[in-house]
Each structure stands twice: as C-alpha cells, then as structure tokens.
Amino acid sequence: MQKQVTxxxxxxxxxxxxxxLSQNxxxxxxxxxEGIGQATKNSAGIISPWLSKRRNQRWYQLAKAGAAxxxxxxxxxxxxxxxxxxxxTIVTRADPDDLQALYDLALKRRQAAPQMGTIEKLTAEEVQERIPLLTAPQPGVFVSGGARVDGDKFAHNLLKYAEKRNLVRHKGKxxxxxxxxxxxxNGQQSYDTLIxxxxxxxxxxxxxxKIVADVRPQKGQLIEMQxxxxxxxxxxxxxxxxxxxFIPFTRSKLVVGATHENDQGYDLQVSSLVEDDLFASGLKLDANLTKDQITQVKVGTRAYTRDFAPFFGPIPDNPHILVASGLGSSGLTTGPMIGKLLADYVQTGAHDWDQYQRPIETYLAPAD
Incomplete structure (x- = not known):
C-alpha cells in the first residue's frame, strides 16, 4: 500500500x-x-558559499553540500x-591585504571543497575583461565553480519532473x-507524513x-534590467x-540585488525608494545603465531565525510532521540539501543531521 506524503x-x-520522493x-x-511572496521565485540566484565569513560551521557544511x-x-x-x-563568481576587495586574505581563504577551503574549481586572484583590469559591463571594476578573487540559478525555473522544472512520476499538485491555502x-x-485531508x-x-x-517557531519574515527586493x-x-x-x-543572466538580462529589509513583515509592495537604491548601486558598477532599462522589481519574503541559521526535521513528539525554515538569503544554496535530507528521512526513518544544524528544539517551542 502506498504511503501518502504531503x-x-x-x-x-x-x-x-x-x-x-517522486522516484519512490x-x-x-x-x-x-499558495505561491505568494515565495523567496525562491524572487531570489538573485547566486550559488557560491565558499568565501562567506559566517562563523557558523554547520551552516557552511550545509551550504557547501547544497552547492555540490x-x-x-x-x-x-x-x-x-x-x-x-x-x-x-568574482568577489571583489579594494584593499590589497583584504584581497590576499580572501584568496588565501579560497585556497584553504578548496581543499575540502573541490567543486570550487579554479581559484584566481584578478586585477581590476582582469575583472573587467571577465565582466565587460563594468565601468568601475575592483580587483577580486574568481571561483570557477560558482554559479547562478533561476530559482523559479529550477523549482518549476523539478515539479514537472515529479509530476511525470507520482506527484499531484494543488493550488490554494x-x-x-x-x-x-x-x-x-476541500475539507480535511489525510497523510502519513506532512512536510x-x-x-x-x-x-x-x-x-x-500551540507551537511557536523562531521565524521572522525579511523582505527582499531586486531589479531586473534588459x-x-x-x-x-x-x-x-x-x-x-x-x-x-551584480548578476548577468542569459546574455542581456542583468539582476541587481537583493535587499535585506527586517522591518517590513510580510509586505510585498514594491518600494520606489528601494528601486532607486538598487539602481544607484548598479550604476556605481556600470555607469551606462539607465532607469528605463528596468523591466521589473521582484519582491519576496525570506525566513530568518535569531541565529540566522536554518532548521529542519520532525517536530518534537510528532515524527509524522516535518518542517524546514530559516534559510534566509542563502535559501537557494542550502535548500537542495535540506530537501534531499528530508526525502531520505521520509524513506528510511533515519538521519544524522548534527553536522548541519543545532537541535530543532532550538527553534520550536511550546506556546505559553
């Protein structure tokens, strides 16, 4: 008898x-x-976690695994x-000592992350050769394994793939x-496992x-330019x-962003002030940009926790309900590995997640 996973x-x-799961x-x-405000659909799509200065090693291991x-x-x-x-990807630094430190960090981290590929320290002129759009380049470190992903298309393609096997999709709250x-x-629906x-x-x-999740919304906006x-x-x-x-996409599309707005709640309204700020940031890199090249402003809502770390797994005392949240601005990097780990748990009932996160009770508490 088939088990129902929702x-x-x-x-x-x-x-x-x-x-x-669709492969089982x-x-x-x-x-x-419901599809409203989804961070995946409105993200910049940079996959390059290796030069992050975040001290949370569990997050880094999760992000590294997701990128791979x-x-x-x-x-x-x-x-x-x-x-x-x-x-x-190219990460720039104006100060020569900072640039050297970044380069040394990249070489060190590549020892445990061969997917980083080639590491190069570039002059400002060499950076401009790699990204001809730039009119004010700085020196930087190039990591050949870095990538960009269209989160909306990526998720859509995975769901279409799963629908050809055993996935049924529904819209609505x-x-x-x-x-x-x-x-x-359509009323109450049964399940064996709920994610x-x-x-x-x-x-x-x-x-x-009566469970309180340590999750707060963060608004993120970006601009797309043609x-x-x-x-x-x-x-x-x-x-x-x-x-x-600064993300060049598909030959003539440019993405600039995204913002991190902590005081806007679940608001999905486009802010003209933020749009101006994003454009001004892009203009500092490419002085030839014009505002009429902006084709749209995307707005999404990220999930953050107090310690800026993601969490996932079964809720305490209820192994049939699994949760995942708190991915923040690195959701497209950590998300794939979280999805794989959840799918493995559903199928085996076993997990070894300590290297990737703190105990889930850190983020879920009984309501008063």
Whole structure:
C-alpha cells in the first residue's frame, strides 16, 4: 500500500523534496502551494558559499553540500543553460591585504571543497575583461565553480519532473488543526507524513498546534534590467564590496540585488525608494545603465531565525510532521540539501543531521 506524503510549499525545499520522493514508487506525493511572496521565485540566484565569513560551521557544511548537489540534479533532469549556469563568481576587495586574505581563504577551503574549481586572484583590469559591463571594476578573487540559478525555473522544472512520476499538485491555502489535521478548501485531508516547507509562513501555520517557531519574515527586493548589448554565456556573477550583487543572466538580462529589509513583515509592495537604491548601486558598477532599462522589481519574503541559521526535521513528539525554515538569503544554496535530507528521512526513518544544524528544539517551542 502506498504511503501518502504531503508537502506544503513549492519553493526550493518543497520542490527538491518532491523531486527525490517522486522516484519512490511506494509513495504517493501531493504538494500544496499558495505561491505568494515565495523567496525562491524572487531570489538573485547566486550559488557560491565558499568565501562567506559566517562563523557558523554547520551552516557552511550545509551550504557547501547544497552547492555540490546542483550539477547532479541539473544533469539528471537535463535542465538547460537558462536555468543553471556554472559561469563562476568574482568577489571583489579594494584593499590589497583584504584581497590576499580572501584568496588565501579560497585556497584553504578548496581543499575540502573541490567543486570550487579554479581559484584566481584578478586585477581590476582582469575583472573587467571577465565582466565587460563594468565601468568601475575592483580587483577580486574568481571561483570557477560558482554559479547562478533561476530559482523559479529550477523549482518549476523539478515539479514537472515529479509530476511525470507520482506527484499531484494543488493550488490554494491550507491550515492546520490543533492536532495537526490538514485542512484545505476541500475539507480535511489525510497523510502519513506532512512536510511544511513554507518558509516565513511556518510560524502562523504552526500556531494552532500551540507551537511557536523562531521565524521572522525579511523582505527582499531586486531589479531586473534588459540591456541593449549582449554578452557571452560565461560572464561570471559579481559579488562586489559595498554594493548589491551584480548578476548577468542569459546574455542581456542583468539582476541587481537583493535587499535585506527586517522591518517590513510580510509586505510585498514594491518600494520606489528601494528601486532607486538598487539602481544607484548598479550604476556605481556600470555607469551606462539607465532607469528605463528596468523591466521589473521582484519582491519576496525570506525566513530568518535569531541565529540566522536554518532548521529542519520532525517536530518534537510528532515524527509524522516535518518542517524546514530559516534559510534566509542563502535559501537557494542550502535548500537542495535540506530537501534531499528530508526525502531520505521520509524513506528510511533515519538521519544524522548534527553536522548541519543545532537541535530543532532550538527553534520550536511550546506556546505559553
């Protein structure tokens, strides 16, 4: 008899989990999604965690594993170059000593992360050669294994792949009862395992069960620009010092962003002030940009915890309900590995996650 696995949320975690579970013929997989404010659909898409200065080693191990998983998933599902492009990343530093320290860090971390590929220290002129759009380049460190991903297309393709196997998709809001009942517009639905991959919406979803999740929403905005010139497919992503990230996509599309706004709650309104700020940041890198090249402003809601670390797994005293949240601005990097680990747990009942996160009780507490 097939087991019923139900996933709430079709962002990066939900989509990857569904992708892996759909390959098991003994499971019947259903996914529900409202699709509003999803961080995956509105993200910059940089996959390059290795030069982060974050001290949380559990986060780094998770991010490193997630980055390494992308080429495998992309190859297995035959996704095109417009979805995932391993064109490298450049991280810039103006101070020569800071640049050398960054280069030394890259060489050290490559010993345990061969997927980083080639490491090069570049002059400002060499950076401009790699990214011809720049009019004010700085010296930087190039990591050939860095990549950019269109999160929306990536998740969509995984769900289409899963639908050809054993995934059923539904749109619309869901809520939980006080005992974890799954309540939909079509009434209560049964499940053997329920996976809540709803990002910043986990806290209100769990409240009926008298569980408080340590999750807060963070608003993120970015701009997409269509430029008149075209460039080669292998132009790297730029992570500049002191400015927003600068991501050339598919020959003539440029993304600048994203913001980290902690006081806007679940607001999804575009801010003209933020749009101006993002454009000004891009203009410092490419003085030839014009505002009429902006084609859209994307807005999403990330989930953050007090210690800025993600968490995932079964909720205490209820192994049939799994959660994942707190991915923050690195969700597209850590999300794939979280999805794979959740899928493995559903199928085996076993896990060894201590290297990736603190105990889940750190982030889930009984309501007063």
């Amino acid at each position: 996933i709430i949320g079709s962002g990066i975690v939900g989509a990857v989990t569904a992708y892996y 013929p003994d499971l019947n997989v259903t996914i529900y999604d 998983l992308y080429p495998e998933i992309v190859a297995d599902t035959q996704m095109g170059y417009s979805v995932y492009q391993q064109a490298g 869901v809520r939980l009862g006080d005992q974890g009942q799954l309540l939909t517009v 809540l991959a709803v990002g910043a919406w986990l806290k209100p979803l769990l409240l009926p069960m 430029l008149p010139e075209t460039w080669a497919d292998d132009v790297p992503v730029l992570m500049p010092e002191g400015e927003r990230d």
